[in-house]
Amino acid sequence: MIYGADGLVSYTLSLSGLGIVSILFLAYVSSLVGYTAWGDLLSRHPAGKITPFALCVPVIALLVGYIFLGERLGAWHWAGIVVVMAGLLVHVFGGKWTGRLKNKG
Numbered sequence: 001m002i003y004g005a006d007g008l009v010s011y012t013l014s015l016s017g018l019g020i021v022s023i024l025f026l027a028y029v030s031s032l033v034g035y036t037a038w039g040d041l042l043s044r045h046p047a048g049k050i051t052p053f054a055l056c057v058p059v060i061a062l063l064v065g066y067i068f069l070g071e072r073l074g075a076w077h078w079a080g081i082v083v084v085m086a087g088l089l090v091h092v093f094g095g096k097w098t099g100r101l102k103n104k105g
Contacts, residue, residue: 052091055084 015023041050059081065071 052088055088059084 062077066073
């Protein structure tokens with residue numbers, strides 16, 4: 001644990017009303033909206049086309065923290081973002097690129 005048992009209890013007992021509402025919102029409302037949207041996408045599109053976009057979740061979280069919370073991102077964070085996005089580009093457009101290469105060759 002980061003805070004230890006005493007620190008965790010102290011931190012939990014000192015939560016404000018806004019903190020409690022924020023936790024409830026994250027736990028229920030955003031999860032409900034996210035899973036509903038995800039289920040809707042999976043009902044309309046093949047899982048193989050949709051599932052790789054789950055890799056965008058940590059990328060978006062990093063960028064939101066950077067833009068709105070002023071968090072610092074190290075070189076490894078940026079490298080990870082580039083690798084994930086490059087992988088998604090290959091997944092989405094890879095078949096089109098290989099088809100064009102075969103037609104030219």
